[in-house]
Amino acid sequence: MSRLQPARGTTDLMPAAMAGHQRVIGTARATAGLYGFQEMATPIFEFAEVFSRPLGDSSDVVTKETYNFTDRGGETLTLRPENTAGVVRAMISNGLTQSLPLKFFYAGPMFRYERPQKGRMRQFHQIGIEYLGPRDGLADAEIIGCGARILDDLGVLDRCTLHLNSLGDSESREAYRAALVDFFTAHEANLSQDSQARLKANPLRILDSKDAGDRAIIAEAPRLDAFLNDGSRRHFDSVTGALDGAGIAWSFDPLLVRGLDYYCHTAFEFITDALGAQGTVLGGGRYDGLSEMLGGPPVPGVGWAAGVERLAMLVGDVVPAAPPVAVMPMDGDAEGAAFALAETLRAVGIAVDLPTGGAIGKRLKRADRAGVRIAVILGSDEVAGGSAQIRDLGAGTQQEVAQAELATVLHAMLGEGQTS
RNA sequence: GCGGGUGUAGCUCAGUUGGUUAGAGCGCCAGUUUGUGGCACUGGAGGUCGCCGGUUCAAAACCGGUCACUCGCCCCA
Incomplete structure (x- = not known):
């Protein structure tokens, strides 16, 4: 084999692979348009703070997975590990907080320094939508519906399950977090090493540990839904009510948490068991505090991102078009x-x-x-x-x-x- | 960052307890067919056996290291 290989975790998209990507992106673009989402693009790299501030210190994505570099002007830049922060930054930069609501669609490469695996690359591609402005649960339901329709248009929805949870507002979340820390601290000696570390860094993450011993303890742990205050519960009910009314199937998953700090209220993932360990095919949620974290005015938002490679694997082989x-x-x-x-x-x-x-x-x-x-x-x-x-x-x-x-x-x- | 598996022709793979010139199918090139594809037949090209080192009279095979791929952990799309 030649030594001329692409860098680890990157790959060439030759026509057969590119055809699969284009099928996914083209379908998503068209369907998102049906919902009024307009395509836009942000730069592939941003000032490091754009990602480091909102994503939070507890997130592995920022602490050890970003590609950072200093340019010739001495600026510290980061290759985007995800696109939500960039889109919200673009909203603020372009003075669009006066023009809400905004509905954006994007598609493009993201970069995370991770150990490559099936469905996990260092340069990978995401499609996503962001709905900026609305505070009500109907918007959450609408973006979830859009995601479901894209999966359906691609012919993969029947192999995915929609998992849904509410993280509540910051008040509910803090109360739950405190209860969770109390509970797991009492059981700390029996937790796996990974989860002992998570107890300090991000206790919510213990909930989706795959360790068998952890799972037994988690089964006894306090549930997030018991800590939702009235407002948070109302919001969640409006989301599930809208989904039910539109006939969109979902299952409540109290253990579903998101890795990124800025999420609140609705969290959801479309998960498949057809791709091995990387089963999340489309995931997102509400991020009402993100704009402020970036130094902008308070602007609520909901959105999701989906992995193009993972979707393309589910879709299967696509034959590139040849001239007839x-x-x-x-x-x-x-x-x-x-x-x-x-x-x-x-x-x-x-x-x-x-x-x-x-x-x-x-x-x-x-x-x-x-x-x-x-x-x-x-x-x-x-x-x-x-x-x-x-x-x-x-x-x-x-x-x-x-x-x-x-x-x-x-x-x-x-x-x-x-x-x- | 941690653990398992795998690296032999362009691709998919054989290769015996270590033994002399490393094979097959597909693909590729040429011919049977000098203005015409699919089928068939004939011939041909193509390999630092991932890389480096070690053991041995002898290594594709055994050992060590390294790189890559892959599966899982972690994390996430």
């Missing part, structure tokens, strides 16, 4: 005429490949395998007579057609809307 027509000169003498003819066809919207050189048989074979449906063959006889041979590679039939009629005949053979 290949114009082939018999030999070098016909190349000029073939190029001119190909250009004529492209001008009327027919996608055309122009394989030259080598034996005609070889080119026909390649074209057939690549999915080309029709070969237009030009030899010296055809060039002299102003005609072309049209060969249907599926049927094996061939006919001679005047070049002037070629576009019309090809359109008819390919059918409407299938010319590209």
Whole structure:
């Protein structure tokens, strides 16, 4: 194997993989548009504080997973590990807090320094939406509905389960956190090492520990829903009520917590068991305090992000589109005429490949395998007579057609809307 | 950061208790077919056996290290 490899945790998106990504992104873009989300993009790197302030010290994403670097001007920059903070920063930077509500869709690469695994890369891609401004639970339900519809459009919803929880407002959360610390401190000696560390850094995270011993203790731990105050409970009820009313299936998961500090109220994940350990395919929640953490005015928001690689794996192989027509000169003498003819066809919207050189048989074979449906063959006889041979590679039939009629005949053979 | 598995041709993989020139299928190239693909047949090209070191008369095989991939932990999309 060559030493010329991509850096660890990165990969080339060759056409077959790219086709899968494009299917995911294209579907998401179209469906998000159906909900009124407009596409935007933020820079791939930001000042480090954009991520370090809101994500919180307890988050592994910031403490050990970010790519940080100093540029020639001495600025400390971070490759974005996620995009919500960047979108909210963009809202503030562009003075859009006067123009609420805002609905954004994005797609692009994210970067986390982690040990690569199935469905986990150091450079990976996310699609996501952010709904900025609304405080009510209907907005939460709407973005969840949008996520569900995208999964459905991709044909993977039936392999996913929607897990839903409420983290409550800061008051509820603090009360719960205190109770949880009390409880787990009493059991500290029996917790796994990882969870003992989490007890100090981020006690909520103990709840989704996979350690068997931890799980036994967790089963006895106080539940978050018992600590929700009236406002938090009302908010959660409005979300679940809206989901039920729209027929969106969900299951209550009191152990679902999010790794990032800025989440409050609604937390949700679409989880599949078809991808091994990385089962979360789309996840998000409400982040009402984020704007203030970044130094902006208080602006509530909800959003989610989904992993393009993970979704593409669920979707399965996607065959990259090949041009349906290949114009082939018999030999070098016909190349000029073939190029001119190909250009004529492209001008009327027919996608055309122009394989030259080598034996005609070889080119026909390649074209057939690549999915080309029709070969237009030009030899010296055809060039002299102003005609072309049209060969249907599926049927094996061939006919001679005047070049002037070629576009019309090809359109008819390919059918409407299938010319590209 | 921690643990397990795997690295042999472009791809998928064989390779016996360590033994002489490392194989197969697919793919690729050429021919049978000098203006035409799929099928068949014939021939051909293609390998630092991931890398470095060690053991041995002898290493693709055994040992150590290293790199990469992979699965899990952690974390998360």
